[in-house]
Amino acid sequence: MRGYIDHCHLVLSNDNQLLFLQPVMKTLSSVPLKDYYVPTETNLILFYKGAFTEKTIAELNLGIKKLLGGETYLNKRVYSIFIELAQNISYYSAEKNLIHGQNESAGVGTITIKEYPTYYTVFAANLVRIVDAFKITSKCNTINSLSREDLRGYKRRLRNQPSSSGSNGNIGLIQVALLANTKINYEIKPVDSEFSFFSIEVYISKNLSEEE
Amino acid sequence: MEDLVIIPNNTLYISPQVRFLADTGVCEIAGESFMESVKDFYDTLMDWLRRYMKDIDGNISFHIRLSYYNSSSSRCILDMLRLLKGYELQGHQVEVVWYLDTAEDYSIEDIEDFSINTGLHIHIIPIQPAKAL
Numbered sequence: 001m002r003g004y005i006d007h008c009h010l011v012l013s014n015d016n017q018l019l020f021l022q023p024v025m026k027t028l029s030s031v032p033l034k035d036y037y038v039p040t041e042t043n044l045i046l047f048y049k050g051a052f053t054e055k056t057i058a059e060l061n062l063g064i065k066k067l068l069g070g071e072t073y074l075n076k077r078v079y080s081i082f083i084e085l086a087q088n089i090s091y092y093s094a095e096k097n098l099i100h101g102q103n104e105s106a107g108v109g110t111i112t113i114k115e116y117p118t119y120y121t122v123f124a125a126n127l128v129r130i131v132d133a134f135k136i137t138s139k140c141n142t143i144n145s146l147s148r149e150d151l152r153g154y155k156r157r158l159r160n161q162p163s164s165s166g167s168n169g170n171i172g173l174i175q176v177a178l179l180a181n182t183k184i185n186y187e188i189k190p191v192d193s194e195f196s197f198f199s200i201e202v203y204i205s206k207n208l209s210e211e212e
Numbered sequence: 213m214e215d216l217v218i219i220p221n222n223t224l225y226i227s228p229q230v231r232f233l234a235d236t237g238v239c240e241i242a243g244e245s246f247m248e249s250v251k252d253f254y255d256t257l258m259d260w261l262r263r264y265m266k267d268i269d270g271n272i273s274f275h276i277r278l279s280y281y282n283s284s285s286s287r288c289i290l291d292m293l294r295l296l297k298g299y300e301l302q303g304h305q306v307e308v309v310w311y312l313d314t315a316e317d318y319s320i321e322d323i324e325d326f327s328i329n330t331g332l333h334i335h336i337i338p339i340q341p342a343k344a345l
Binding site: 055059061062071073076077079080084087152155159160174175179 | 226247280315329
């Protein structure tokens with residue numbers, strides 16, 4: 001599952017929304033293409049499918065900030081969640097693209113950000129190995145079972161482990177749940193004997209006082 | 213001992229600006245932090261701090277103006293704060309100041325969590341929210 005990518009294309013739609021699209025190097029026959037490739041919603045802020053390189057994430061982040069308009073706390077929560085989920089795909093997606101001209105690869109996946117009258121959603125999806133799907137499910141369930149205070153305690157415990165311990169106490173999803181201040185929705189769909197399709201959707205309320 | 217000055221030469225703002233001054237022990241880190249090579253970046257900062265602690269043996273005034281840091285960066289920031297706490301415990305004067313928009317409940321909690329993990333007192337200084345891009 002490897003291909004070569006160049007920089008992403010930037011497309012401005014007629015209602016002045018910014019889209020970044022990239023040619024799909026390889027598509028899974030079992031995942032309906034239109035489900036996650038064709039942007040159809042009018043409240044779409046970002047749709048991106050492709051490799052999540054460091055440069056791509058940074059450029060998408062600048063585009064998202066511009067579209068959201070200003071460094072408010074709400075906007076910061078939206079782009080912070082975007083970066084964590086994008087870097088999760090970059091590091092952990094089971095589908096990789098070689099980066100042109102470099103001896104490195106970046107994870108492939110898709111991220112969609114939508115705006116509704118009272119909230120935003122950030123949706124992220126990528127392939128995972130079936131053996132890793134269990135770990136992800138278990139982590140998401142743990143996160144969703146904890147109160148905010150307990151979630152902070154969980155984050156402190158994982159973050160406090162030495163980074164050299166190799167335990168990979170990844171706190172990205174915990175940060176996402178703390179930033180969103182809601183439960184995270186996730187789904188794992190079997191693809192074949194080796195891979196599953198992992199998707200996660202996070203709601204970010206525009207009204208802080210309405211949360212929880 | 214030389215100052216440590218890092219000014220990222222790109223327009224993507226993925227790694228922070230750094231100004232650590234050997235003469236005064238005033239250290240400042242500002243900007244955004246979500247680069248891929250996060251460990252290498254913070255190792256450079258930690259190495260400078262360790263050398264300062266050994267060779268200069270002076271006070272440290274540490275100023276954090278990070279408007280965004282990702283979860284990988286936050287591990288490295290924790291390591292750095294732990295190093296500062298260790299230095300304080302050896303009897304040196306260490307001051308840590310974190311500048312942020314106080315509307316950001318999440319960030320305030322996260323700084324509290326850094327304090328709980330390290331035992332370091334972190335002064336929070338409120339700033340005005342940044343203007344629209």
